[in-house]
Amino acid sequence: MEANVTAGKEIVVLGAGFGGLTFCQKFASAGAHVTLIDRQNHHLFQPLLYQVATAGLSPAEIAQPVRSILSDKENVTVLLDEVLGFDLAKKEVALSHKTMRYDYLVIALGGVTSYFGHPEWEKFAPGLKSIDDALRIRREILLAFEHAELETDPERVKQLLTIVVVGGGPTGVELAGAFAELARHVLRSDFRHIDPSKARVVLVEAGPRILGHLPEDLSASAQRQLEDLGVEVRTSTRVTDIHAEGIQLGVEYIAAANKIWAAGVGASPLTAKLGVPLDRAGRIQVQPDLSVPGHAEVFAVGDVATIIDANGRVVPGVSPAAMQMAGHVAREIENELGGGEGIRARSPFVYWDKGTMATIGRSAAVAMIGPVKFSGFMAWLSWLFVHLIFLIGFKNKFTVIVQWAYSYFAYKRGARLITGLR
């Protein structure tokens, strides 16, 4: 009986980000069983994480329990556990609670903040990859304003009200814009001794322009829009040191209590335990079918993989790419588990670029969809629309609309809580 070919096959998926979750949602081969493993219980809508860091949204509005998303997928088991290592020869993954055997392994462990050889900077300039990161940033920025209100030394007040964002990619641009709005509009009338609108927000980028992945005119437009919000943009500027009191940019020193690192993403350090070829950022150099070299039953998708697709394009480290890669792997495995003469050879992955966008602030954004470029309000509207469509869960969509409408019209931010103080 050919149906038996799939029976009892075990597929282990590591990571419940966009890649891992999409695989579980798309994979539909009767009989095979899927185990999804993540050390967090929630799927995080990463593109809006900067809104949590800047007190615009609450964690629960951009995150959803993985179990809840997959509760109607009878063949999927979700485990909250941590990956310790791999034995690719034995087809086993070691978790902290047990060892899992697999027939297929899908590695979707995502990325981590990379400090380019300066891990000691993490202490002074948090990255933004998890909810806990975002809550840490929110707490530190809001506390800096509180401490400035209590401070009498004007130099120290200036230092407390200076925020430096390192990295001019989408995350850095979004953070810098949101901090400027927070200071200039939201907090403006809340303090008695300090004037929050005097806060200084600096965006530092090592390359010649911000949003380097977009055409030059959109980069220029984004910079103009940021400057209109009061952000100082420093391109071709390298960070040479970061410590508690400030940041060194070559010969220039900025006294700043608040530094955020949005400059580098590396693959999960677990990729080093695979014993397969990696690039400088620790990403697996996958085959055209997204399998790991030498292990046809092991796939890697999303930020842990690097590949030039069948059209010769470098696949970017964005969520649509991770989702498309996961869909491709699901189809390849379904095909092989289908059994019999229906099995075709594996096909190469092709990335379909649906467009790219970055938001800067209230009514300010840049977007490119195919050959069409937008700036300002129209780009901001499409950004809003696209992010709402992809936000998982109806209730989240609805409360996020309410939050955004409220922030937009009242210039208030509802999530200005300092938690975890001790």
Next chain:
Amino acid sequence: MEANVTAGKEIVVLGAGFGGLTFCQKFASAGAHVTLIDRQNHHLFQPLLYQVATAGLSPAEIAQPVRSILSDKENVTVLLDEVLGFDLAKKEVALSHKTMRYDYLVIALGGVTSYFGHPEWEKFAPGLKSIDDALRIRREILLAFEHAELETDPERVKQLLTIVVVGGGPTGVELAGAFAELARHVLRSDFRHIDPSKARVVLVEAGPRILGHLPEDLSASAQRQLEDLGVEVRTSTRVTDIHAEGIQLGVEYIAAANKIWAAGVGASPLTAKLGVPLDRAGRIQVQPDLSVPGHAEVFAVGDVATIIDANGRVVPGVSPAAMQMAGHVAREIENELGGGEGIRARSPFVYWDKGTMATIGRSAAVAMIGPVKFSGFMAWLSWLFVHLIFLIGFKNKFTVIVQWAYSYFAYKRGARLITGLR
């Protein structure tokens, strides 16, 4: 010029709970300046804190930045700082950043969880007073279900799925009901190895009945409604020991990974630094006008004060009482600052009981408004209505309605996040 009498007068308010905040909102004496001090930046809507602990609401939905609430009160300064001690003779309060001199002092520091001489139980049975407490409870309960899913020993699974709530007051009743709903309805189809609806929720009360402040028939009704949800109610049962693995109730031992302490509230330990008479729970035994004995310019309101009002009633430790006390103090100080012949003698505080209620679950509650008693759906509707009216901030009201409607119809809870794992 009589107007000058108030000029430059400094009123220091300690604590931004219901008492301190209400004082700042009601006090309206031109010229006098008010400084509100709290170590948290947010006012917390305590009556709904149990909803955060049970994953129904997000922290930002029941908390609001104090600065934001008071931003249009020009004569109020908000400081994020911690009270270290008092010098009542010198009329000074020592904060960690500076020392404040006052003409009037309003102590509204609220309560803390009291373990009745067993502080070592705190480690195993968290109380519920702050957002961080609620997030800790949410994390521990959700993790227990996750660990049960990974566990193979059936005894250990039972232990992980047992929740004991200590204290049959409103908070304990609300927590027990919400945990039972979480296990029986919300999480029901999310797991593959365990059956969350088999989770055991036990509510332990030392007195002869739960909700002892309500008439007997309402206590009985509340107990029936809890039992309908599957909660085991143990009255006349004393806790004799709590440790990591379980809880000892006299001769009975319950193996339980999850214990919550909702049994005791004491005044803020800072009252001990005042050098004035306190009751056993550390509350200040205030005068009829709510001033501290021997210090007519120092008032205490809310959970730090204990008083039998002019009608001979013990004023209960609930938020309406704290708000009424704060309003009384505001009027007394306004009167004295008014100056000249208009000054009347101080008047005694009279508590106006607007009713009392406790919710148990979806469509389940008990309420008493004046002589009228409600049970079940009608009580639940009035509970909903009253809590929404008093929830500070329009946006919060609106998103809370959305959350509740969603939870009610979909039997899902949106805030099931495990954060702060390491």
